[in-house]
Amino acid sequence: MYVAVGSKNQTKVKAVEEAFKKYDAKVKGMDVPSGVSEQPFSDEETIQGAINRAQAALENNDAELGIGLEGGVQQTKFGMMLCNWGALVQYGKSPIISCGARILLPKEIEHRLIVGEELGPIMDDFMKKTNIRSKEGAIGIFTNGLIPRQEMFLHVSTLLVGQYEYRNINGLETQL
Numbered sequence: 001m002y003v004a005v006g007s008k009n010q011t012k013v014k015a016v017e018e019a020f021k022k023y024d025a026k027v028k029g030m031d032v033p034s035g036v037s038e039q040p041f042s043d044e045e046t047i048q049g050a051i052n053r054a055q056a057a058l059e060n061n062d063a064e065l066g067i068g069l070e071g072g073v074q075q076t077k078f079g080m081m082l083c084n085w086g087a088l089v090q091y092g093k094s095p096i097i098s099c100g101a102r103i104l105l106p107k108e109i110e111h112r113l114i115v116g117e118e119l120g121p122i123m124d125d126f127m128k129k130t131n132i133r134s135k136e137g138a139i140g141i142f143t144n145g146l147i148p149r150q151e152m153f154l155h156v157s158t159l160l161v162g163q164y165e166y167r168n169i170n171g172l173e174t175q176l
């Protein structure tokens, strides 16, 4: 099985590799447009970004499945939450989607997002580190390293694989 991932971020590509391990799949990451803002600001926009990435990855080569993983934030009455969504796309079928664990972001980060900064650069500046988005991620920082970004994306990817298997066995279109 050949699985194309719409990103070169290693936290995403490695998570997909692990989720498809039992299929002995060839997993290839590639840069594709997300078709949404660099910093998605709602679940809906983040889902759309994940689907767009999955579709673009699938169409750009001879893969059997396209996977898109997209990070964003969602404002709630409790504060701004990190949100991450995944999509699995297959020719002739509707996309399968899943989301990852969520936590509230600190107010200081929320305020910077509201005035238009992107989470990736905010996190690097906040921690005085580089490229956090390709390492532990915001979720890793704010969970004291207990849930790094790759692990969160592994959960998202495994939710996609599980739903894909369920559909193959039962033939049910559960979504979209």
Ligand SMILES: O=P(O)(O)OP(=O)(O)OP(=O)(O)OC[C@H]1O[C@@H](n2cnc3c(O)ncnc32)[C@H](O)[C@@H]1O
Residues within 6 Å of the ligand: 006, 007, 008, 009, 012, 038, 039, 040, 069, 070, 071, 072, 118, 119, 120, 121, 123, 132, 133, 134, 136, 137, 138, 139, 140, 149
């Ligand atoms: O190369 P791509 O696939 O685009 O990977 P990315 O790290 O930029 O990730 P996303 O585009 O999916 O995330 C959207 C934005 O949110 C940032 N972001 C999302 N989750 C993050 C996290 O856990 N840590 C740091 N930045 C994060 C990211 O840098 C972008 O500005």
Ligand SMILES: [Mg+2]
Residues within 6 Å of the ligand: 038
């Ligand atoms: Mg990005």
